[in-house]
Amino acid sequence: MAKTSATYSFSYRIRKAIGAWIKYLVMIILAIFFLFPIVFMIVSSFKENELQVISDMSSLNALLPVGELGIQNYKDIFTSLDFGHLMFNSVFIMLITVISGLLVNSLIAYALARLQFKGKGILLGIVIALIIIPFEAVAIPLLLFVNKLPWFGGARSWLDTYHVQIIPFIADAFSIFLFYQFFVNIPKELEEAALIDGASLFGIFWKIILPLSKPIFATVAILQALASWNRFMWPLMVTRGPGVRPLTVGIQSFFGQDPRLWGDLMAFSSMITIPVLILFLLFQKWFVQSVASTGIKG
């Protein structure tokens, strides 16, 4: 009796161990699948010999740091392409879009969620309905529109500017909706206590709602920042030269030049990707939470 139960648990343990190993094997194979292009990109960016980059492609050497290694490709993109300027453009556009977006979208969401005013229901309905209209559907009329829009200082067009890449993306119906959902669930008692203590409505927003709402601000900031960093179609259409162009359009334009310098291209790609990957590794929890929040709860 004792013996059978011992053998049972022994074989059970073995089966469990084998099961775990199979799971790990599957997960490692999948990890290789998701990692290899990124490893390939980074490894190739350090290979200084352009011919070697290409010849390594037909073997595992593509993924290994072999041959003449160095940072020449990185030097190239900073000198011949003015990578620094493109990077500045992308960071600048992203920061201004995200910061003003957080302010504008959280304010209207706060009004919709916490304040009483006429037309509130209709306004909320309109904002939610607007989520359905994708930017892609209005891009072409908007292009025609910004082409003729004046700006301070007598400019007659918004083309080739920073603001044309920022202002259309500040207000975002989906971000408003995310803020709204969060604000509406904050307990009312906190505000009421503050009101009795004589706090102003703006004071309540600033001192009570904002500190409680860090998670939703982080969520919206990450979603907007990723969207801005990766945005491609719109800046492609509204920028003509490298002056105000973001990295995405810069690399596409460099990619279109003959002959293709793969080492430089991989250095360029790595420089776009690595900062975001580092931020992702540091704030992983927030990234994952942001993405999860885009799914509608059942």
Place this chain on the structure above:
Amino acid sequence: MADNRRTKGFPTFRKKESLLAWLFSTPAIVLLIVFLIIPFVWAIYLSFTNQRLIPNLNIPTEIVGFRNYIRLFEDEAFLRGLLNNFYFVAVVVPIQTLLALGLAILINQELKGMNIFRTIYFGPVVTAMTVVAIVWTFLYNPGEGLINAFLNAISLGNLGPYDWLLDTKLVFPAIMFLSIWQGVGFQMIIYLAGLQEIPSSLYEAAQVDGANKWQQFTNITIPQLRNTTIFVLLSTTILAFKLFDQVKVMTNGGPQNASMTTMVHVVEMGWGQLKVGYASAISIIFFLIVLGVSVIQQSIMKEKGSES
């Protein structure tokens, strides 16, 4: 109700509150009107005109009725693009959804090192699609590209080499493949959130009843993930109709329109050829498709709500 009580005896308070609400709302309202609602309404109008991005003095801008819409049916690039979008939906949406579910179940296990795997699977999502497109163009290099080398090695020399991006039959599947690689981590996280919301008591009860893992999966996991699945399926479908970045960078719709998509065609017509009126008509068709998918999503999800 509570608000009425709160503001009783403060007639000016209500007024102030209302004023503040509009003050808070105005920036967003103005921006949404100017950059979303007006362009959208304008797109509908423009789609009935022959408006050009830069007016051509020889062709006065005028209303042309349904001419743009009628022309769509004779426009091979448009039809090919739309067909490709449906092709993408038919292939990528089911594969990506199943893969995302599988990955979510894998990383939801309580094994050591799970965080590392989650990080790795999600990594491509934070990589810009333009970068992904360039790296994969290199991987798909005809002749001695890494993908060709890999296929050659595992098939013992029987497969390849293929001209991935130059072959009209292979180019679109090649783009689909990298799209799944880049995008699946996103849906994986949404599924993971869905999995973690399932009450563990359901599984405990099933174990007491003697249900095996597979029965638990089909009788608890799948039904509990119903709304998540609907969301993933339909949001991926909408993304499929927006397909642009990778195609623009890798092939610009070629060769011979084999990888054309609706959005690539919109940009080519409106920005490349300056035909804003015609491009607007395509944008409207694109919007109607997205609207249709969203309406389906809403109605299926509501159905569930009334059942339970």
